[in-house]
Amino acid sequence: MNKPRILVLTAAGKTGMPVALQLLSEGFPVTAFVHHEDQRSDHLKAKGATIVAGSITDLSDMRRAMDGVQRAYFYTPFVEGNLKASAVFTAVAAEQQLEAVVALSQWLANPNHPSVHTREVWLADQLLALWPRTDITTINVGFFADNDLQPLLFAAQFGILTLPYGAGRNAAPSNTDIAAVIAEILARPAGHESKTYRPTGPTLLSPQDIAAALAKVLGHKVRYIDAPLWMMSKVMKGMRFSDFVIAQTCAYYLDYQQNAFAVGAPTDVVRSITGREPEDFETIARRYAASLPNLKRNLSTQIRLMAMMTGWLLRSSPKTDRHLFKSDFSDQQRISLSANSPEWRATHGNAAAEPGIPLAIVG
Numbered sequence: 001m002n003k004p005r006i007l008v009l010t011a012a013g014k015t016g017m018p019v020a021l022q023l024l025s026e027g028f029p030v031t032a033f034v035h036h037e038d039q040r041s042d043h044l045k046a047k048g049a050t051i052v053a054g055s056i057t058d059l060s061d062m063r064r065a066m067d068g069v070q071r072a073y074f075y076t077p078f079v080e081g082n083l084k085a086s087a088v089f090t091a092v093a094a095e096q097q098l099e100a101v102v103a104l105s106q107w108l109a110n111p112n113h114p115s116v117h118t119r120e121v122w123l124a125d126q127l128l129a130l131w132p133r134t135d136i137t138t139i140n141v142g143f144f145a146d147n148d149l150q151p152l153l154f155a156a157q158f159g160i161l162t163l164p165y166g167a168g169r170n171a172a173p174s175n176t177d178i179a180a181v182i183a184e185i186l187a188r189p190a191g192h193e194s195k196t197y198r199p200t201g202p203t204l205l206s207p208q209d210i211a212a213a214l215a216k217v218l219g220h221k222v223r224y225i226d227a228p229l230w231m232m233s234k235v236m237k238g239m240r241f242s243d244f245v246i247a248q249t250c251a252y253y254l255d256y257q258q259n260a261f262a263v264g265a266p267t268d269v270v271r272s273i274t275g276r277e278p279e280d281f282e283t284i285a286r287r288y289a290a291s292l293p294n295l296k297r298n299l300s301t302q303i304r305l306m307a308m309m310t311g312w313l314l315r316s317s318p319k320t321d322r323h324l325f326k327s328d329f330s331d332q333q334r335i336s337l338s339a340n341s342p343e344w345r346a347t348h349g350n351a352a353a354e355p356g357i358p359l360a361i362v363g
Contacts, residue, residue: 082117
């Protein structure tokens with residue numbers, strides 16, 4: 001019996017690539033949709049994937065990608081235009097009458113969130129739910145473990161982990177575990193219809209716990225220092241994140257500080273769906289560290305990092321407020337972090353919200 005062809009969007013990405021590779025290893029024909037062809041798409045092609053390069057917001061490109069497809073992994077990149085991409089995918093998938101879709105959503109998805117990206121993710125979820133003949137499975141992921149590891153080089157060189165997490169906790173999942181859950185459902189969708197899953201790591205960690213895990217990986221003490229959002233926004237700008245991404249991410253940091261990602265975590269999703277335990281944070285960090293050079297303490301590296309950080313902090317703050325599109329609301333009093341939203345808490349558990357966190361992000 002022939003296996004169904006499966007479309008993987010953003011197939012060169014951190015979840016798309018392992019999803020595609022796992023499906024190919026099980027003998028499924030895979031169409032890998034990528035923005036452009038490069039070494040990553042060459043690797044997928046060598047493993048047997050059919051490569052389609054194009055724009056996720058181009059209807060013709062999406063039709064080419066979905067030709068002959070029965071199932072799909074739906075995920076849009078973290079850039080402007082998420083809702084348009086979702087509408088294009090929905091229209092073509094309805095034409096193709098897909099039998100099953102696994103969609104990567106957001107734990108914070110909320111129609112009144114200050115992040116326009118999160119509001120559009122929520123709307124995309126509603127679009128998918130309208131399909132009458134397609135089985136939709138939603139993956140509700142919170143903060144990925146990758147986010148905790150961005151400052152690893154600074155932690156290695158100076159023994160400090162600087163992030164704006166406040167006293168918030170999270171059970172961050174690895175890209176590997178998220179992808180394994182998605183690939184398993186795409187391969188065997190029966191029983192997962194209309195269900196929502198939240199894969200997490202095995203343990204809720206405070207920022208200090210994250211620093212302690214990094215200390216084990218690096219072999220020296222690492223101390224957590226809470227960073228103000230204005231500083232983090234400048235660092236992200238220095239790391240060449242777009243103003244759009246900085247605006248959305250700073251809104252997520254506010255929800256993190258109010259413990260929104262701790263609600264309902266950890267879960268047993270990874271174990272129950274894949275049959276194996278989720279990776280702990282130390283394991284994830286060791287793999288990440290193995291891919292980076294210059295982790296060993298070195299004076300020249302420290303001087304270079306200090307000069308780079310000084311340059312970043314002396315720059316003006318990114319102007320991000322316009323990327324939140326607050327004018328979408330006739331009454332801006334409706335704007336609410338997920339942790340402060342009664343509607344969100346009613347469907348996600350009893351969020352430990354603390355009043356008084358400002359909604360002005362940066363810029």
